[in-house]
Amino acid sequence: MGKFSMRHLLVVSVALNVSLLLRVAFETGTEGLDGVALLKQVVGGGVLAELHAYRQTHKATSSSSSSPSTATLVNYTEDRVINLDHGDPTMYTRYWQQAGDKSTIVIPGWQSVSYFSDIGNLCWFLEPEFAKQVLRLHQIVGNAVTRDRHIVVGTGSTQLFQAVLYALCPQDAIEPISVVSAAPYYSSYPAITDCVKSNLYKWAGDARSFSKGGPYIELVTSPNNPDGYSRQAVVNRTGGLLVHDLAYYWPQYTPITSPADHDIMLFTISKSIGHAGMRIGWAVVKDPEIAKKMVKYIELSTIGVSKDSQVRAAKVLEVVSDSYECTKSVEETLFDFSYRKMNERWTPLREAVEQSGLFSLPEFSPDFCKFSGRLFKPQPVMHLHTCMVRCAAFAWLKCEEPIEDCEAFLREHKILTRSGRHFGVSPEYVRISMLDRDENIDLFIERLSKIGLEQPI
């Protein structure tokens, strides 16, 4: 009882102290998480549980907090740091909030006791329902050949990437195999590859300047992180092993022109449907021996993959597929929602960039973002988006002369981005996440427009 009162007092105290912030959160009109997450960027993590509890129990009583002046709010917005460094896909939160109860899951306490999910399967820790829903979604979207392939689940595609390196490199090699990718490449590839200084593999940088003989592994990220372009292997030499990272090969980001058909293809829940916190990815693998070695790696690394997250992932994937297979549904489907969002963000961003004269963005050739619904029942239905600009998950922004360090320049304007340096190219470039919350993206574009106006021509 005493404990409760203390907690209650703390909540009230915190609520008064951060009333301004709460007000901002409430005024955005978002439900639940968004507002709290917004605050999280300003307030330290310690009081957040309290704030969250406060919002849960005081949703309708925000008027009791003291009301800040409009001027203060403007200052707050202007001063706020916008962190678009990470590709945290919080944009998807609202879709799943709107989707309601059908994606809710109930897990009884006795579930997830055994290590094993499917002992008859090559991948013994793969939940059968998750595998089923993965195959079903690929079938509907048409973005990957899955027939006669093995599905290997991983703790995100990051773990699967390491599992692939382990699987492709012979244990008795004299020297580490070179791992390359064409710059600009995903900034985490070098750090992950060289994390524990393996003697099996070693990061060897930009695939375009790779000249060493012998076996090598080339990572082909398509559409590419950070720049959004479609890609193919560039080294093309004997002894080359290819890994296709297809995290962004989904209709909200790029036209699905044909089902990808490669030996090793990596996908992830975080970028396809938004649940980064589940830490679930999957690989589609042709060669059973490679798949077995990947399973062995995941066994040694984490003894399998969270069953709870696999079960949840299966449920949300099912909801996505159901919404496409039910033609009578009037609700907005996940890919429609996220494509629309991306387009609503890219259009004003391109405008702001063009007007500024300070920045530039990749130019994509105009094409249809065609997400074929040819397998829909009871009769084929085509979903077509007119997509004059490809809606990449990241804006790969270039600062024009005389700005040399784009990341530092934007940081001065309280916009946090990731420098081109991390992607193997010049600091004139930065990567900016386009998957964040509306509030952050809107504020970012607004601020970018103002920077253009402020600068001398």
Add this chain to the structure above:
Amino acid sequence: MGKFSMRHLLVVSVALNVSLLLRVAFETGTEGLDGVALLKQVVGGGVLAELHAYRQTHKATSSSSSSPSTATLVNYTEDRVINLDHGDPTMYTRYWQQAGDKSTIVIPGWQSVSYFSDIGNLCWFLEPEFAKQVLRLHQIVGNAVTRDRHIVVGTGSTQLFQAVLYALCPQDAIEPISVVSAAPYYSSYPAITDCVKSNLYKWAGDARSFSKGGPYIELVTSPNNPDGYSRQAVVNRTGGLLVHDLAYYWPQYTPITSPADHDIMLFTISKSIGHAGMRIGWAVVKDPEIAKKMVKYIELSTIGVSKDSQVRAAKVLEVVSDSYECTKSVEETLFDFSYRKMNERWTPLREAVEQSGLFSLPEFSPDFCKFSGRLFKPQPVMHLHTCMVRCAAFAWLKCEEPIEDCEAFLREHKILTRSGRHFGVSPEYVRISMLDRDENIDLFIERLSKIGLEQPI
């Protein structure tokens, strides 16, 4: 509709084909998972989803399946392979089934979108509620000092072990640091340590015969896997870094004599309360710099840890703690249940081993399995078990002469165990899981008794 009928037919067909097995499962009188899991050892994984669905919808109609003769059942039992190689803690399933709805969790579809759990925390992917329940349980059980320590969550303690190696080894070392543990050591340590042939660390075998100078890492597993003995560091030289793996330092396995107080302590959900499929472990770490490096490793390895499993783990931990803090509760608590189970298994196992003349087991000095409830409210309550034998999670069995290869010998009797070879000792030893289902443990002990009778004296 057509799809449903096909599925229904398949279910019926499967049900008829495996009616014998179903009958066995039903006769054990277990609820839900146990029976299915029993079948899993005999039937391939492919039909199991159907079987499970069948059982869920036909719980009361087992009489409709054809009834096998008693003779067939006996043969089935006698021929069955008993797999006690893995430490799969399926013993706990029944406890959680009996615990009922209070450990059930409901997760809405919009949860687990962001990567971040607690950005103010050193361990940014740690769910605050999970951390809170971990600290609470340690406080109740009294098995670890947690004050002024950092909690780092991992995808099982296996990942945390690797995170510790990464954290303890300088990136610029000239040669890999030796990693040792006194034999018999946990069989996975060598394979995990040398998995990708790191230049940072290298498995160097039995700590007792380790003579190399310079820095080293010693793994102290206490109680030890496989033999159950309490342990302390054995090398004790300058430059030594200690990692305490306390996966089994819980009251069902060993007396909790005092709160463990070491620099780095590893724990896991799988062995403390049974949910191996969650893949959740935690480290209690004194030095914030070490904790930060561990977090960095987990960031590079899997970009955090499943939120869903952390949230579920928090719930089941809460149920365990609640049952101890509520002194009016008449239900059996988790540690009571599991201690009783272990004791019910060890007593007949020791009898069978003594009578056989073929085997021997570790002798533990008689002691109280004292699980102190001194922190219970409203007044101190002591829970005492009289425990003449320590109830280790594994039976570390030695085959006496003339049997040289104990694993091969038991395999002939269709008992699968793990050879002493994997633990750095002679093949006269095997490790046998004592955490499996009742049916398997009972059958194992029964079969072991018969082996003794069958052999010529």
